[in-house]
Amino acid sequence: xxxxxxxxxxxxxxxxxxxxxxxxxxxxxxxxxxxxxxxxxxxxxxxxxxxxxxxxxxxxxxxxxxxxxxxxxxxxxxxxxxxxxxxxxxxxxxxxxxxxxxxxxxxxxxxxxxxxxxxxxxxxxxxxxxxxxxxxxxxxxxxxxxxxxxxxxxxxxxxxxxxxxxxxxxxxxxxxxxxxxxxxxxxxxxxxxxxxxxxxxxxxxxxxxxxxxxxxxxxxxxxxxxxxxxxxxxxxxxxxx
Amino acid sequence: xxxxxxxxxxxxxxxxxxxxxxxxxxxxxxxxxxxxxxxxxxxxxxxxxxxxxxxxxxxxxxxxxxxxxxxxxxxxxxxxxxxxxxxxxxxxxxxxxxxxxxxxxxxxxxxxxxxxxxxxxxxxxxxxxxxxxxxxxxxxxxxxxxxxxxxxxxxxxxxxxxxxxxxxxxxxxxxxxxxxxxxxxxxxxxxxxxxxxxxxxxxxxxxxxxxxxxxxxxxxxxxxxxxxxxxxxxxxxxxxxxxxxxxxxxxxxxxxxxxxxxxxxxxxxxxxxxxxxxxxxxxxxxxxxxxxxxxxxxxxxxxxxxxxxxxxxxxxxxxxxxxxxxxxxxxxxxxxxxxxxxxxxxxxxxxxxxxxxxxxxxxxxxxxxxxxxxxxxxxxxxxxxxxxxxxxx
Numbered sequence: 028x029x030x031x032x033x034x035x036x037x038x039x040x041x042x043x044x045x046x047x048x049x050x051x052x053x054x055x056x057x058x059x060x061x062x063x064x065x066x067x068x069x070x071x072x073x074x075x076x077x078x079x080x081x082x083x084x085x086x087x088x089x090x091x092x093x094x095x096x097x098x099x100x101x102x103x104x105x106x107x108x109x110x111x112x113x114x115x116x117x118x119x120x121x122x123x124x125x126x127x128x129x130x131x132x133x134x135x136x137x138x139x140x141x142x143x144x145x146x147x148x149x150x151x152x153x154x155x156x157x158x159x160x161x162x163x164x165x166x167x168x169x170x171x172x173x174x175x176x177x178x179x180x181x182x183x184x185x186x187x188x189x190x191x192x193x194x195x196x197x198x199x200x201x202x203x204x205x206x207x208x209x210x211x212x213x214x215x216x217x218x219x220x221x222x223x224x225x226x227x228x229x230x231x232x233x234x235x236x237x238x239x240x241x242x243x244x245x246x247x248x249x250x251x252x253x254x255x256x257x258x259x260x261x262x263x264x265x266x267x268x
Numbered sequence: 269x270x271x272x273x274x275x276x277x278x279x280x281x282x283x284x285x286x287x288x289x290x291x292x293x294x295x296x297x298x299x300x301x302x303x304x305x306x307x308x309x310x311x312x313x314x315x316x317x318x319x320x321x322x323x324x325x326x327x328x329x330x331x332x333x334x335x336x337x338x339x340x341x342x343x344x345x346x347x348x349x350x351x352x353x354x355x356x357x358x359x360x361x362x363x364x365x366x367x368x369x370x371x372x373x374x375x376x377x378x379x380x381x382x383x384x385x386x387x388x389x390x391x392x393x394x395x396x397x398x399x400x401x402x403x404x405x406x407x408x409x410x411x412x413x414x415x416x417x418x419x420x421x422x423x424x425x426x427x428x429x430x431x432x433x434x435x436x437x438x439x440x441x442x443x444x445x446x447x448x449x450x451x452x453x454x455x456x457x458x459x460x461x462x463x464x465x466x467x468x469x470x471x472x473x474x475x476x477x478x479x480x481x482x483x484x485x486x487x488x489x490x491x492x493x494x495x496x497x498x499x500x501x502x503x504x505x506x507x508x509x510x511x512x513x514x515x516x517x518x519x520x521x522x523x524x525x526x527x528x529x530x531x532x533x534x535x536x537x538x539x540x541x542x543x544x545x546x547x548x549x550x551x552x553x554x555x556x557x558x559x560x561x562x563x564x565x566x567x568x569x570x571x572x573x574x575x576x577x578x579x580x581x582x583x584x585x586x587x588x589x590x591x592x593x594x595x596x597x598x599x600x601x602x603x604x605x606x607x608x609x610x611x612x613x614x615x616x617x618x619x620x621x622x623x624x625x626x627x628x629x630x631x632x633x634x635x636x637x638x639x640x641x642x643x644x645x646x647x648x649x650x651x652x653x654x655x656x657x658x659x660x661x
Contacts, residue, residue, distance in 0.1 A: 080544060082540060082543065082544070101548070102543045102544060103543055103546050103547055103548045103549070104546075105546070106544070106545060106546035107546055111544070111545075111546075112544050114540070114541060114544055118538050118540065118541040118544075119538075119541070120533065120534050120537035120538055120541065120542075121537055122533070122536075122537055123530070123533055123534065123537060127530055127533075130527075130530065131530065131531070131534045131542070131545050131547075132545055134527065134530075134531055134534075134545055134546050134547055135546040135547075179545065180545075183545065183546060
């Protein structure tokens with residue numbers, strides 16, 4: 028690829044107190060692609076996304092978005108720039124209605140007509156949300172909540188969407204459906220997607236490229252197809268013996 | 269339950285001179301016994317199915333009432349309440365008006381605190397400090413500079429708002445329990461400052477000689493002129509606080525349905541998620557705090573104008589706790605709930621004046637019962653506004 032990366036991490040270090048969580052992560056995401064980060068529990072996947080979004084401060088290194096350094100920027104300034112995260116465990120607002128949840132995603136936007144257009148777009152992607160638009164977010168099932176969380180992020184019209192474990196705690200059929208929609212978002216809207224997953228199989232099938240994260244460092248980087256065929260990966264992450 | 273009886277038995281008969289007598293206590297126990305008996309009889313009857321028919325007719329009545337409620341347009345209810353509130357002083361005496369004024373003051377306070385606790389989800393245990401700031405602002409302006417009430421009102425709101433920002437600025441970085449402790453501390457600090465800053469506040473002696481709210485009344489005695497009257501009569505004061513309360517209700521409702529209100533609720537639900545959605549959580553929390561303080565400041569200025577005397581004693585932690593109890597009892601984030609909570613917590617103790625000794629006991633018991641059986645309050649909050657659930661249903 029010849030174009031410049033839209034999101035780039037350069038030697039990022041993060042720690043919780045004395046415990047080093049990220050030990051020099053470098054990765055780049057190019058416009059329009061789906062990139063997966065796979066790894067085991069505690070490898071630093073969620074920390075990576077939280078570091079990008081400015082929730083966890085960096086100890087060292089650089090995060091560049093659209094050619095601009097964004098580390099140290101307050102987290103609330105990133106969605107207006109087109110960088111939005113679907114956090115791990117969905118974290119929807121349980122006592123707000125589905126519609127209010129979606130509208131929170133467009134909080135920084137003032138263009139009412141466009142917002143309602145985007146709401147319809149989300150309802151088209153996830154028809155079940157439309158049926159439940161007046162229900163409290165907390166009363167939805169896990170899969171619906173994940174859809175709501177993704178829909179909420181889409182309401183900010185992201186250029187880059189960061190997804191943290193969208194398959195967490197969901198039935199395989201629902202996971203399949205959610206990944207189909209992730210593909211659709213990428214294809215139809217041209218949204219760049221950085222995906223963090225434990226479910227390496229589906230993540231690598233969806234993505235074009237992948238990174239393998241282990242104890243806070245990237246140990247492998249390749250085309251997703253190659254990673255899927257790599258015997259080491261198959262053994263460690265796809266449960267093959 | 270036995271341990272409770274055992275625990276409370278000696279308490280009931282203690283007299284000031286240290287002797288114990290149970291005569292009065294027996295009286296009370298008789299009431300408790302009678303009430304328990306009635307409840308037991310009802311429960312037994314219900315268990316045996318005798319009350320089924322009665323329950324059915326009750327249920328039918330309830331659905332009928334709900335239907336009537338649903339059919340009557342909302343403005344009719346609001347109009348009915350408004351008319352009732354307007355004519356109230358014409359049919360009541362000093363005592364009832366005094367109680368009503370108290371209720372309305374607490375409605376203002378409760379709704380202000382409701383912004384902080386119910387909407388933004390920050391537990392504030394020092395809320396009464398802003399009430400005190402508002403009251404002292406008007407007291408000092410009135411006594412030292414003879415500034416009239418209506419001019420002082422916005423000043424009191426402003427100083428309370430500033431106080432809110434000063435207290436909020438360092439504390440709002442904290443979350444949950446820590447915030448509660450720090451606000452508790454700040455509430456006490458404000459009270460202690462009022463108590464000890466002799467030159468400014470006259471310390472524990474308080475400030476005397478505060479002017480009542482004035483009004484320009486047209487007079488046609490010698491041609492047309494405006495006469496300045498002080499509203500010292502209780503029913504005039506009632507209308508002043510009614511005005512303030514209505515203003516508060518409208519303002520809080522507007523805030524509630526705005527996008528800022530929605531953002532506050534999002535912060536209450538999940539602060540990190542709200543931040544990830546582009547909400548400047550710190551600024552909005554500070555705004556909630558300042559807004560809450562403004563309404564407390566308004567109520568405080570009125571309090572000073574009504575009692576015409578302020579002293580630090582009126583702004584103790586107990587007051588904060590009372591307002592908090594109103595918000596929790598009535599239903600967090602629900603405006604009618606908070607109003608009902610204020611009504612209940614002011615009027616019920618007045619009704620049970622005879623049982624003065626057991627008032628707090630009853631109140632405590634009622635609070636426990638509420639938390640067990642109806643934890644979301646008398647009137648649970650639904651999100652207000654255009655797209656609320658009740659619209660569809």
